Structure formats: structure tokens, C-alpha cells
Amino acid sequence: MTAPLLSVNDLKVHFEIGRRGLFGGARHVLKAVDGVSFDLRPGETLGLVGESGCGKSTLGRAILRLLPLQSGRTVWLGRDLARLAPREMREMRREMQIIFQDPLASLNPRMTAGEIIAEPLVTFRPELKRAEVKQRVQAMMAKVGLLPNQINRYPHEFSGGQCQRIGIARAIINEPRLIVCDEPVSALDVSIQAQIINLLMDLQAEMGLSLIFISHNLAVVRHISHRVMVLYLGKVMEIADRDSLYANPLHPYTQALNSAVPVPDPDIERAKPRVVLKGDLPSPLNPPSGCPFRTRCPRATQVCAECMPALERAGADHMVACHHAAMPDRP
Amino acid sequence: MTTPQFSAMEPVLEVAGLNTLFATPEGDVRAVSDVAFAIARGETLGIVGESGSGKSQIFMSVMGLLARNGRASGSVRVTGTEILNAPVAELNRVRGARMSMIFQDPMTSLNPYLTVRRQMTEVLMTHKGLGEEAAAQASIEMLERVQIPEAGRRIGMYPHEFSGGMRQRVMIAMALLCGPELLIADEPTTALDVTVQAQILDLLMQLKRDTGMAIALITHDLGVIAGLADRVIVMYGGRIVEQAPVRDIFRRPQHPYTEGLLKSMPRLDEHGVTRLQTIGGQPPNLQNLPSGCAFRDRCAYAFDLCAAERPDLTSLGEGRARACHLPQLGEVA
Numbered sequence: 001m002t003a004p005l006l007s008v009n010d011l012k013v014h015f016e017i018g019r020r021g022l023f024g025g026a027r028h029v030l031k032a033v034d035g036v037s038f039d040l041r042p043g044e045t046l047g048l049v050g051e052s053g054c055g056k057s058t059l060g061r062a063i064l065r066l067l068p069l070q071s072g073r074t075v076w077l078g079r080d081l082a083r084l085a086p087r088e089m090r091e092m093r094r095e096m097q098i099i100f101q102d103p104l105a106s107l108n109p110r111m112t113a114g115e116i117i118a119e120p121l122v123t124f125r126p127e128l129k130r131a132e133v134k135q136r137v138q139a140m141m142a143k144v145g146l147l148p149n150q151i152n153r154y155p156h157e158f159s160g161g162q163c164q165r166i167g168i169a170r171a172i173i174n175e176p177r178l179i180v181c182d183e184p185v186s187a188l189d190v191s192i193q194a195q196i197i198n199l200l201m202d203l204q205a206e207m208g209l210s211l212i213f214i215s216h217n218l219a220v221v222r223h224i225s226h227r228v229m230v231l232y233l234g235k236v237m238e239i240a241d242r243d244s245l246y247a248n249p250l251h252p253y254t255q256a257l258n259s260a261v262p263v264p265d266p267d268i269e270r271a272k273p274r275v276v277l278k279g280d281l282p283s284p285l286n287p288p289s290g291c292p293f294r295t296r297c298p299r300a301t302q303v304c305a306e307c308m309p310a311l312e313r314a315g316a317d318h319m320v321a322c323h324h325a326a327m328p329d330r331p
Numbered sequence: 332m333t334t335p336q337f338s339a340m341e342p343v344l345e346v347a348g349l350n351t352l353f354a355t356p357e358g359d360v361r362a363v364s365d366v367a368f369a370i371a372r373g374e375t376l377g378i379v380g381e382s383g384s385g386k387s388q389i390f391m392s393v394m395g396l397l398a399r400n401g402r403a404s405g406s407v408r409v410t411g412t413e414i415l416n417a418p419v420a421e422l423n424r425v426r427g428a429r430m431s432m433i434f435q436d437p438m439t440s441l442n443p444y445l446t447v448r449r450q451m452t453e454v455l456m457t458h459k460g461l462g463e464e465a466a467a468q469a470s471i472e473m474l475e476r477v478q479i480p481e482a483g484r485r486i487g488m489y490p491h492e493f494s495g496g497m498r499q500r501v502m503i504a505m506a507l508l509c510g511p512e513l514l515i516a517d518e519p520t521t522a523l524d525v526t527v528q529a530q531i532l533d534l535l536m537q538l539k540r541d542t543g544m545a546i547a548l549i550t551h552d553l554g555v556i557a558g559l560a561d562r563v564i565v566m567y568g569g570r571i572v573e574q575a576p577v578r579d580i581f582r583r584p585q586h587p588y589t590e591g592l593l594k595s596m597p598r599l600d601e602h603g604v605t606r607l608q609t610i611g612g613q614p615p616n617l618q619n620l621p622s623g624c625a626f627r628d629r630c631a632y633a634f635d636l637c638a639a640e641r642p643d644l645t646s647l648g649e650g651r652a653r654a655c656h657l658p659q660l661g662e663v664a
Contacts, residue, residue, distance in 0.1 A: 190596060191610035197597065201606075223601070266558070
């Protein structure tokens with residue numbers, strides 16, 4: 001097996017909430033990401049799924065060191081990112097990029113498409129001549145399916161799908177090894193979603209990119225990922241290769257998520273058994289004791305309130321954190 | 332136009348020749364063009380389309396809720412009464428009573444300054460002339476019906492004290508207070524997490540069974556349509572391009588756009604991973620639609636006639652219609 005590109009070990013991101021004013025309010029700690037570990041191999045896509053507030057975007061940003069870590073290690077090709085000097089880290093950023101959900105909001109409205117795409121290139125390669133920059137930008141635009149003659153247009157002149165292509169061109173111009181894709185298709189219409197998914201998969205095949213693909217859409221994640229990690233209130237519930245996760249989900253939360261996704265087929269959709277979870281996600285400021293999922297879990301017992309189950313091996317490339325993972329679906 | 336099992340009954344909503352225009356500095360934009368359809372009693376009609384397809388503006392016209400620069404023409408009849416462009420006083424007798432609407436974002440449709448109690452009792456006091464105590468009692472019962480726990484206590488809370496899913500339940504409860512014959516649901520689950528979406532869809536299904544009300548379900552999500560709708564209308568560029576009973580839309584789509592939408596969706600039940608088929612190009616710009624068929628520049632099958640002449644919505648029998656020049660399409664595997 002190839003060495004991992006990125007190794008994340010017991011990563012924690014905590015935010016301190018409150019404590020305002022002269023005398024300070026009560027101090028609360030929000031554990032957005034709480035002890036996440038995984039490896040990402042070169043050329044692999046890891047899907048991150050979970051409901052809003054589960055910590056998937058925070059994790060994506062923490063990996064890129066766009067957020068300070070509470071504790072834990074992120075090791076990039078054998079080097080601990082936390083130990084790098086700021087200058088070394090800056091150099092490293094070339095290799096890791098991010099694209100965002102709202103394509104228009106993530107582009108500077110006062111810069112042209114060409115300036116936006118050129119910015120990372122000019123930052124890291126200040127010696128390049130203007131003509132060469134322009135030529136590379138145009139090549140990149142062609143690669144992501146934009147017309148090179150649109151180079152002087154502003155973001156508002158593009159549609160949502162085209163803006164996302166600009167964001168992708170900006171992310172790949174320095175030939176990174178990793179792109180964190182934070183809900184990159186959620187704001188797009190169905191017909192455009194498919195174009196962007198295909199583009200990302202083509203670029204991955206061509207450039208050998210690793211992707212961390214964050215989405216709440218399980219069908220999209222299934223389509224694009226090699227491995228999938230399911231998060232709930234900052235903790236990993238299950239991580240497995242794509243096929244075992246979808247064919248044989250072991251965690252009751254994964255099962256519930258899976259059955260909640262509407263299938264575009266009236267006969268299947270109306271006949272399928274559903275695990276409808278009660279209630280909403282608990283507040284991350286005041287998570288349940290033990291397993292955070294237990295308040296909504298159909299299998300919860302006393303032990304679930306007492307301690308958080310460890311992430312344990314359940315198959316060749318399948319880990320699950322549940323006291324009752326081996327329980328049959330219908331007791 | 333309606334499927335056989337509903338055709339014997341008088342429609343709850345009848346829309347004919349509806350055109351909705353918005354005046355802009357760049358000239359008029361036609362958001363809805365020549366739209367006609369009916370919803371039978373107890374029927375759930377799904378309206379699918381992408382952003383800008385006109386699917387929401389149809390129902391904003393129906394409800395008399397168009398933005399100030401918008402104007403609608405044509406005919407909208409609710410249980411036989413013409414209400415398009417009716418005076419507000421007349422509209423208010425129908426809205427909230429015989430038909431009501433819920434929206435994607437319950438936070439923006441609830442008043443943040445008023446308790447849920449105040450907002451709910453107001454509906455019953457206005458439409459039904461109930462006293463405040465009776466209205467509050469009926470409101471609590473309705474909140475229990477949409478499965479809000481501790482309804483008696485929570486009715487005194489403000490909208491921000493509810494979670495997103497609970498707020499959508501409050502919206503639904505408020506919409507159902509007067510026992511409307513038609514509920515218009517505009518992307519009711521789009522802002523919700525998938526597990527909460529499943530809860531709300533279950534609730535809508537249950538209410539539909541118990542009350543027999545008709546539902547107009549506006550959504551971009553074909554999965555939601557598959558679970559809930561009896562019949563489906565597909566919108567593109569402000570026009571209806573296809574309509575059919577729900578099974579036919581998924582099994583034998585007759586418009587290339589419908590077919591394209593179905594094939595471009597990644598599915599949880601797909602076998603292996605194949606490359607997604609895409610619909611090329613961009614969603615249409617209503618200010619600058621191509622000549623002829625609005626979909627032709629994205630259509631894999633387009634030929635000369637598609638640019639020369641806009642296809643009319645033509646009946647194919649069995650409650651089906653489509654607007655396309657092509658010979659009928661085959662079955663989807």
C-alpha cells in the first residue's frame with residue numbers, strides 16, 4: 001500500500017464561546033472536531049458526510065491549518081504541519097487548496113476571472129512574465145471548461161456553475177496534491193452539479209489529485225468518493241471504503257442517513273424501509289454524555305450513555321464506533 | 332389533463348393561460364409563459380424545475396404575492412372562484428383559509444418579534460372569528476398534530492427558539508389551521524438536513540392521507556417528487572415542457588430535459604460508478620431565450636425545426652403531455 005499523503009491523528013478543534021464583557025460570561029467550549037483520525041492516500045477521494053453542525057467543514061479547514069488546532073497532528077508526507085515555520089507552511093500551501101460552496105461569494109467581485117485564477121500563481125511564482133501568466137491562466141480556463149476569451153469578465157457575469165469552474169481553476173493552477181472541496185455542488189442546479197462532479201473526477205484522474213469531498217448529499221458522495229467518513233457532533237461514527245459503507249453500513253446513524261435520502265424512483269421510494277430518526281441534532285455546546293448519537297439512536301442502551309465507543313475495525317477497510325454495531329437491523 | 336382517478340372531481344385549483352412578467356430596467360422579463368394546469372381534490376402535484384424555471388412564480392402569482400414589479404394575467408380559479416388580481420380583501424378570504432403556502436425558509440416567513448401563539452391565533456381569529464382562548468386551544472391541537480412535543484408550553488416561544496425542523500412544523504401547523512383544501516409547499520425541505528427532511532416528508536404524507544387536502548409540491552429534488560407526488564409538471568424557461576403521472580415521468584420521460592435531469596443525478600441505488608450524463612451549457616437566461624424551443628441549445632437531439640418553431644404542449648394521451656418536436660422517446664432502463 002502506498003504511503004499516505006496526509007495522516008491526521010486525534011485532531012481536535014475547540015472553540016471558546018461566550019466570555020464577553022468586563023466580568024466575562026460563562027465559559028463554554030464547543031468541540032467542533034473532537035478526536036478525528038484518518039489517512040488520505042495519493043489520488044484518493046475521501047468523502048465527509050454528516051448533518052449541519054457535525055464538524056465536517058471545520059475539519060476540512062483545520063486540515064489546511066486555516067483554523068487553529070486544539071490538539072492532534074496532521075502529518076503531510078511525513079512532516080508534521082504544526083512544526084513548520086510560517087514560511088515553510090506558506091510554501092506547503094501550494095500543495096493544498098480549497099474550493100467553497102457558494103461560488104460567487106468565494107470570488108472577489110472586483111477582480112476579473114483572469115486575475116482571480118492568476119493570483120495563486122503570481123504569489124508563488126513572482127518571477128513569471130505577464131505573458132506567461134496569461135498563457136497559463138488561459139490554459140487553465142480551457143481545462144476547466146471556460147472560454148479563454150472570458151478572461152477579462154467579472155464574477156457576476158458568470159453563472160453559478162461557471163463561477164465554480166473559476167474557483168476550481170484557481171485551486172489547480174499551482175498543481176496541488178490535495179483539494180478540500182467544501183460542499184462544492186450544493187448551491188448548483190442538478191444539471192450543473194453533474195458537470196462539476198465530472199470535472200473534478202476528470203481532473204483527479206489527470207493530475208493524480210487527492211480530494212477531501214465534504215457534502216451533506218450522500219448520493220453525490222457515493223458517486224465521487226473512494227472512502228467515506230461519517231461524522232456526528234465532531235466525532236467519527238464510521239469510516240470505510242465506499243462500497244462497504246453503502247452496501248453494509250454498520251452504524252445506526254449511517255443507516256438512518258442512508259435510508260433518509262429520497263431515491264428518484266416512485267416504486268422504490270414508496271416501498272423502502274426507513275429508519276426515521278426522532279428529533280434534531282443536539283446542541284454541540286451541550287452534547288450528550290457517552291456516544292453523542294445516543295439521544296436519537298434506535299439501539300441506545302445504558303452503556304451508550306456511559307462511554308463513547310471506540311472506533312473499531314469491522315472489516316478490511318471498515319471502522320465503526322458503536323457499542324451495538326453487530327446488532328441485527330431489526331431486533 | 333388530470334389522471335383518470337381524479338378527473339371526476341372538480342379541481343381545487345385551475346390555472347389557465349397564466350403569464351407572469353416582471354418589469355426591469357432592461358425590459359420585461361417573462362417568468363411564466365402560457366401555463367395551464369389543474370389540481371384535483373386530494374391530489375399531490377409535483378412541480379419540478381431548476382432555478383429560474385418559473386416554478387415558484389406560478390404560485391406567487393396564484394397567491395397574489397408577486398414582487399411589486401411583477402404582474403400576472405390569465406386565470407386562476409380556486410374551487411371555482413376567480414382570484415387572479417382580485418382585490419386584497421377578497422384574496423384574504425381565500426388565502427390562509429382555502430389555500431395556504433409554506434416556504435423553504437421558515438425563519439423568514441415567521442415573524443421573529445411575535446410568539447408562535449400570537450401568530451397562530453391571529454389566523455383563526457381573522458378567518459374563523461374565534462375568541463383568543465378557543466384559538467389558542469385549536470392552535471395547540473394543531474401543533475400536537477404536526478408532532479411538536481410539549482406544544483402547550485412551546486406555543487409561547489419565539490420562532491428563534493425552535494430548531495429548523497421544528498420551525499417548518501410550526502409553518503405547516505399554521506398553514507393547516509383553517510383546514511385548507513390546497514397546501515402550496517415551495518421547497519419545504521430544501522433547507523433541512525436529510526434526517527429532518529425525512530421527518531417532514533413523512534409528516535406531509537401522513538397529513539395528506541388524513542386530511543385529503545391537495546398539495547402543490549414545488550421542488551428541484553426529484554427524489555422528493557418520487558416519494559410524494561401523484562402527478563408531475565416539469566418546467567423549463569418559464570413553460571411547462573412535460574407533464575405526466577409520477578411513474579411515467581421516472582420510467583418513460585418524454586422530454587429530453589426530463590430525461591437529462593434523471594440521468595444527471597447521482598443515485599444511492601446505482602450499481603457501480605458510471606460517468607454521470609450531463610446536460611451541457613447553462614440554465615436559460617429568461618431575458619435572452621433562444622428562438623424556438625428554449626431547451627434546444629442544451630438538447631442532444633435538437634434539429635432544424637427546434638430553432639424555427641417553438642413546440643406546443645401537446646397531449647400524448649393517458650394524462651401525459653409534452654412540448655417537443657421529437658418522435659416519442661423510449662423507456663428508461
